[in-house]
Amino acid sequence: MPPLTTEQQVSHKLARAILAGFESMFAEFLNITLGAQSRFERAAWQEVQDAMRQRLQVYENKVELVCEAVKVIAYRELDHSDVWHRAKNDYAKRVADHENALIAQTFFNSIYGSLLGQQKIRDVHRFILQETYRPEPRSTDSILYQFTETEGIIDSLRRVLNVFPLRIPFENLERDLKAAHRVLEKINPELLTRQNDTVEFGRSLFFRNKAAYIIGRLIDPVSGEHLPFAITLLNRKNRDGDTCLYLDAFIIGEEQLSKLFGFARSYFMVDTDQPVRYVDYLCRLLPNKERFELFNAIGFIKHAKTEFYRFKVDYTKRMPATTKYVSAPGVKGMVMLVFTTPDSDYVYKVIRDRFRPPKTSNRQEVMAKYDFVKQADRVGRLVDTHEFNYLAFDRQRFSCELFEEMTSEVADSITLSGNALILRHVYVERKVTPLNLYIKDASEQALEQVIDDYGTTIKQLAAANIFPGDMLIKNFGVTRWGRVVFYDYDEICPLTDCHFRAIPKPDNEIDALSEQPWFDIGEDDVFPEQFPVFFAGHHEAKKYFDRLHHDLYGVDFWKITQKVIKSGTLVDVYPYKKEWRLKHFND
Numbered sequence: 001m002p003p004l005t006t007e008q009q010v011s012h013k014l015a016r017a018i019l020a021g022f023e024s025m026f027a028e029f030l031n032i033t034l035g036a037q038s039r040f041e042r043a044a045w046q047e048v049q050d051a052m053r054q055r056l057q058v059y060e061n062k063v064e065l066v067c068e069a070v071k072v073i074a075y076r077e078l079d080h081s082d083v084w085h086r087a088k089n090d091y092a093k094r095v096a097d098h099e100n101a102l103i104a105q106t107f108f109n110s111i112y113g114s115l116l117g118q119q120k121i122r123d124v125h126r127f128i129l130q131e132t133y134r135p136e137p138r139s140t141d142s143i144l145y146q147f148t149e150t151e152g153i154i155d156s157l158r159r160v161l162n163v164f165p166l167r168i169p170f171e172n173l174e175r176d177l178k179a180a181h182r183v184l185e186k187i188n189p190e191l192l193t194r195q196n197d198t199v200e201f202g203r204s205l206f207f208r209n210k211a212a213y214i215i216g217r218l219i220d221p222v223s224g225e226h227l228p229f230a231i232t233l234l235n236r237k238n239r240d241g242d243t244c245l246y247l248d249a250f251i252i253g254e255e256q257l258s259k260l261f262g263f264a265r266s267y268f269m270v271d272t273d274q275p276v277r278y279v280d281y282l283c284r285l286l287p288n289k290e291r292f293e294l295f296n297a298i299g300f301i302k303h304a305k306t307e308f309y310r311f312k313v314d315y316t317k318r319m320p321a322t323t324k325y326v327s328a329p330g331v332k333g334m335v336m337l338v339f340t341t342p343d344s345d346y347v348y349k350v351i352r353d354r355f356r357p358p359k360t361s362n363r364q365e366v367m368a369k370y371d372f373v374k375q376a377d378r379v380g381r382l383v384d385t386h387e388f389n390y391l392a393f394d395r396q397r398f399s400c401e402l403f404e405e406m407t408s409e410v411a412d413s414i415t416l417s418g419n420a421l422i423l424r425h426v427y428v429e430r431k432v433t434p435l436n437l438y439i440k441d442a443s444e445q446a447l448e449q450v451i452d453d454y455g456t457t458i459k460q461l462a463a464a465n466i467f468p469g470d471m472l473i474k475n476f477g478v479t480r481w482g483r484v485v486f487y488d489y490d491e492i493c494p495l496t497d498c499h500f501r502a503i504p505k506p507d508n509e510i511d512a513l514s515e516q517p518w519f520d521i522g523e524d525d526v527f528p529e530q531f532p533v534f535f536a537g538h539h540e541a542k543k544y545f546d547r548l549h550h551d552l553y554g555v556d557f558w559k560i561t562q563k564v565i566k567s568g569t570l571v572d573v574y575p576y577k578k579e580w581r582l583k584h585f586n587d
């Protein structure tokens, strides 16, 4: 074999260094994830929150370290495209049989993009678009347990629950199974008569907040039909002060399971070193969810972006030629320019070059707010955001109005290159129906329900130490399940940073009649008495809110919530209707 040239040698070194970096990143991610069971068993909820935040940092920290190493290794050859091309091919061979090859490829892209992205935008996604790098479906046997010929669904549940080696005992498993039986009687009694089903479930528990979930499905061996399910395990202290497990809910069917994996929820910690296979399996259980949503749901948010990019390219290819990007329906933002296509499930949000008054913040501050949301426990009420740098679009796909608006309003964020419009920075979010539009067409009943949920959203966010800042109804949206979520983050902050005050009484008549405030207002002051203004022009909605959530207009609600947060109490959030909790089905 002829001796290697310097360039060849550097390429091999780069491939090895990046792969070692990936393995080390993955190990750190896994170490945090594997601690989830003990945190759950010890009810160490503060640690759960800390671990969540810590895990979100692992990837970027590792990319930074590996980039520094690569700069030294590559030295003069750092920006030689031949070197990188060879490094990529070498890397591709090294990871070809890797259990998590897809995530490893994303890691290579991150390093390359971080070091050279700005100069070589088109090459950043080297591993994404080529067919050869698309995943083949693989066997999921290694991540599943299966019981065949079971004696009905409740017996299956009992067997499933006995498999997991948890350190704490059940408080009263038979009581919980009886309640699960009653749930089935209520929602689908036919299921109780089914014998001989196969029960299949993931070997790894899914942990999130204060809960652990078992995820699986029932398969009818004759028809092959299947029914996905999840079982929620919670823990509490019994009368003797010992921590015990109990079943809190039996979640049945694709729709219910899909809500568990909703885009406004925090990420699961899944006790596995085979996350890609778990996503393959979840795709089977939830065929209406995209792969990127599922990678995201289990915390692989960087790789989720790779998958999103692939989804977006495929989606754009399928879009009829007449479909154009247009401004998102609703009231235009003063801070964000938001666009979508009418059929798309996603919106793209670009920070405006200049903010319209009265907004006084700047780009960095807005980005910091979006970052705050990424780290927060979103309690099912904050739409998740995916931040992209250098996301390319076909320029012809923009409507004339939108293109004009973009070139004047977000010029700092776009690069035009041939047919491409490249967004240097953009957030992608799931599209919901803005609440102000939703209530226009809502029936009386739907209006009451959604306004009740709007108030509940504010209360749940408050309990999770989040104050939305701008609570105008146009800043909230409604999901396809009719659930209210918040999406305008430029004024969001920890609730404990706010200073809730009653409006001082005026000293004299001139003050009382003045349109300007007659008292000093601090930067963090909030006056709940002024909240009715959020309903400007929506009298009917206000009527329901006044009746259902009047407490939000008073200072007491907010101060008491702050006190509870400061005492270290962590809110209970159930990603299913409270009526479905098994305790309602006990004797």
Ligand SMILES: Nc1ncnc2c1ncn2[C@@H]1O[C@H](COP(=O)(O)OP(=O)(O)OP(=O)(O)O)[C@@H](O)[C@H]1O
Residues within 6 Å of the ligand: 328, 329, 330, 331, 332, 333, 334, 335, 336, 337, 338, 347, 349, 383, 429, 430, 431, 432, 433, 434, 470, 474, 475, 477, 487, 488, 489, 490
């Ligand atoms: N996830 C979403 N789904 C659907 N529409 C959205 C979404 N996010 C934003 N929009 C639309 O874009 C508009 C502006 O978005 P957003 O409120 O985030 O911008 P902003 O500039 O921060 O607003 P503001 O001026 O109130 O601060 C919204 O009023 C809504 O119509």
